[in-house]
Amino acid sequence: MKRIVAREEYCIGCRLCEVHCVVQHSRTKNIIKAFKKERVRPTARIHVEESGPESFSLQCRHCDEPSCVYACLTGAMHKDELTGAVVHDPERCIGCWTCLLFCPNGAIAKDAAHGKVVAKCDLCGGQGTPACVENCPNEALVLEEVP
Amino acid sequence: MKTYLPARFRVRRDDERCIRCRVCERQCGFDVHHYDEEDDSLYCDDEKCVACHRCVVFCPTGALTVEKNPLSYRENYSWRPEAIEDLMKQAETGGILLTGMGNDKPYPIYWDKLLLNASQVTNPSIDPLREPMELRTYLGRKPDRIDLAAGNIGRWTRRAPQVAIETPIMFSAISYGAISLNVQESLARAATEYGTFFNTGEGGLHKSLYKYSDNAIVQVASGRFGVHQEYLDAARVVEIKIGQGAKPGIGGHLPGEKVSAEVAATRMIPRGTDALSPAPHHDIYSIEDLSQLIYALKEATNYTKPISVKIAAVHNSAAIASGIVRAGADIVAIDGIRGATGAAPKIIRDNVGIPIELAIAAVDSRLRAEGIRNQASLVAAGGVRNSADVIKAIALGADAVYIGSAALIAMGCHVCQACYTGRCSWGIATTDDYLMKRINPNIASRRLTNLLRGWSLEIKEMLGGMGINALESLRGNRHHLRGVGLSDTELEILGVRMAGS
Structure with missing residues (x-):
């Protein structure tokens, strides 16, 4: 499947990936409205880890052996058989945060916008290039076929 | 205070x-x-x-x-x-007040006062989309005559080493240390991809860039930073840097803060020390001394590489260039007053030197008059902003041009002139680990290749318009230029006629 690969040697720590992730998961998809007008601002599904000049952005790795899926009590977290992406069904989520504890990458966050459910990378629905990759100014995020 | x-x-x-x-x-x-x-x-x-x-x-x-x-x-x-x-x-x-980039004062820009010709009715123009158009340029000393002895017809008597470039545009000397390794790698990759040259500047060639050395011009400057046998052997052309358009008469200065471990290793100097190039080469105090260094480098490289000598455009450029050619140089590069720098005293950048247009015309005229123009290729540098400037430089007598600022601008530079601070927000003129990541060589080399391709296509269009299908037919062909708003003396030095005449 195609996965988002982070190239830390090119990451400049600008955090535009986080900004555009928020816009992509907002109701209006309008950057100014998403940040200034929408009642609840979505949580970014991507996070830049930074220490001195080193930085990279981290989001769900869509693992082949996904601990979060195995840990999920209700089956809300599951692997899409068609795309291979690890996706989350908010309808079934009870907000127990077990997935959060089990994720080895720390790529799952509490979704501030929707109370109990979690926010994680959904590869922007699998339609085309994810917003973070599309808007990375230094090509530090790329969408690549990774076996 | x-x-x-x-x-x-x-x-x-x-x-x-x-x-x-x-x-x-x-x-x-x-x-x-x-x-x-x-x-x-x-x-x-x-x-x-x-x-x-x-x-x-x-x-x-x-x-x-x-x-x-x-x-x-x-x-x-x-x-x-x-x-x-x-x-x-x-x-x-x-x-001393420091600054970066090239002269920003409103001295006349002669490119803007020279206009190009085009074919109309009496001679046909050529469509570069349908007919071949030759931009390949060979740099190096050309023979004085063809040996016509029996059995040897049409063959050169003795051919000095030549280097080919696919477009008459090369990247100027920008040293590692003044710019980051990522920037130099971008220049090297673009030059390699397009078949032209990048120039290491006086800071040596980092070991990771030796794979691009087939497209490298290496500099030997007064500080001799990073000069060793392997460096000379790797290059296609060795350039002796006498002067630089932004600061004629003085040497380079790389502050110790920018001399990181890698820069230090490449320059072969202690880490954190100021890299100060002396103003003159301490072994060159006359034209005879220059000849010694040229031949020392030719000996060191077994006469396999052209030796270039780069000078700043100054008052007596024509006579100096004549001396350089007679001293044995195969290429003479001349850097005009608008040539840029990573750091120079502002007072020098803004007041010393002459415009490249006048210098290149004067040098070409002088070498022709002396019958030695064939003995060296001429490279014009300093203030080339677009493909029209390139073609005007060639019509004035250059074989090729160096572009420095234009290449940096293609990578993101907005010409804020703060290069000397080492805090370049665009990650170009810095060796700071955090800032230099901003140049991704994959992107920057693509932008540079696009620049070379775009300009080359434009040059072909302009050449075709003039009815010329090979760049060498335009070299020194000042009939294709006309001047506007210039005095008789300016026209005479440029060797062009007034528009309308």
Whole structure:
């Protein structure tokens, strides 16, 4: 499947990936409205880890052996058989945060916008290039076929 | 000491658009933007802004713009704001004022006063999309005559080493240390991909760039930084740097802060020490001495590589170039007053040297008059901004041009002239680990290749319009140029006629 690969040697720590992730998961998809007008601002599904000049952005790795899926009590977290992406069904989520504890990458966050459910990378629905990759100014995020 | 200097620019933030993402704060190399959590606002230290536009370009909502501080002084043609502010700065620091990039003063730009010809009716123009168009240029000494002895017809008597470039545009000498390794790698990759040359400058060639050495011109400058046998062997051309257009008469200065472990290893100097090139080469005090160095380098490279000599365009360039050719140089590179630098005293950058257009015309005329023009290729540098400038330089007599500023601008440089600070927000003129990541060689080399391709296509269009299908037919062909707004003396030196005549 195609996965988002982070190239830390090119990451400049600008955090535009986080900004555009928020816009992509907002109701209006309008950057100014998403940040200034929408009642609840979505949580970014991507996070830049930074220490001195080193930085990279981290989001769900869509693992082949996904601990979060195995840990999920209700089956809300599951692997899409068609795309291979690890996706989350908010309808079934009870907000127990077990997935959060089990994720080895720390790529799952509490979704501030929707109370109990979690926010994680959904590869922007699998339609085309994810917003973070599309808007990375230094090509530090790329969408690549990774076996 | 309290500074009396006003801010030169003002950062304007449209609060309606600002989403407090703090990208501006992170991208500014000069710490202009600050986020205040208490107010959930971003504040700006305008006096630190150099107008590099990094924040403007990276702001995802277009909330930022930078404008000139409209502060008015009492009008005075002599004491203009720049003169007053430079004086203030000097009174506060007591040092030489430094600056970066090329001369920004309104001296005449002769490119803008020269117009190109095109074919109409009496001779056909050529369509470069349908017919072959030759831009390949060979640099190096050409033979004086063809040996027509029996059995040897049409063959050169003895051919000096030649190097081919696929377009008459090469990247100027920009040293590793002044720019980051990522920038030099981008230049090297673009030159390799397009079949032209990059120039190491005086800072040596980093070991990771030896794989691009087939497209490298290596410099031997007065500081001899990074010069060793392997370096000379790797290159296609060895260039002796005598002078630089931005600072004729003085040597390079790389501050110790920029001399990182890698820079130090490449330059073969201790880490953290200032890399000061002497003003002259201490073994060159006459034209005979230059000849010795040229032949020492030819011996060292077994007469397999052309030797180039780069000088700044100064008053006696024509006579100096004649001496350089007679001293044995295969290529003479001349850098005009608008040639750029990573750091130079402002007073020198702005007042020393002459425009490249006049220098290249004078040198070409002089070498032709002396019957030695064939003995060396001429490279024009300093202030080439577009493909028309390239073609005008060639019509004035150059074989090829060097571009430095244009290449940096292609990579993102906004010509803010703060290179000497080492804080380049675009990650170009810096060796800071955090800032230099901003140049991704994959992107930058693509931008540079696009620049070379775009200019080359334009050159072909202009050549075709003139009815010429090979660049060499234009070299020194000043009949294809006409001058506008020039005095008789200027026209005479340029060797072109007035438009309409």
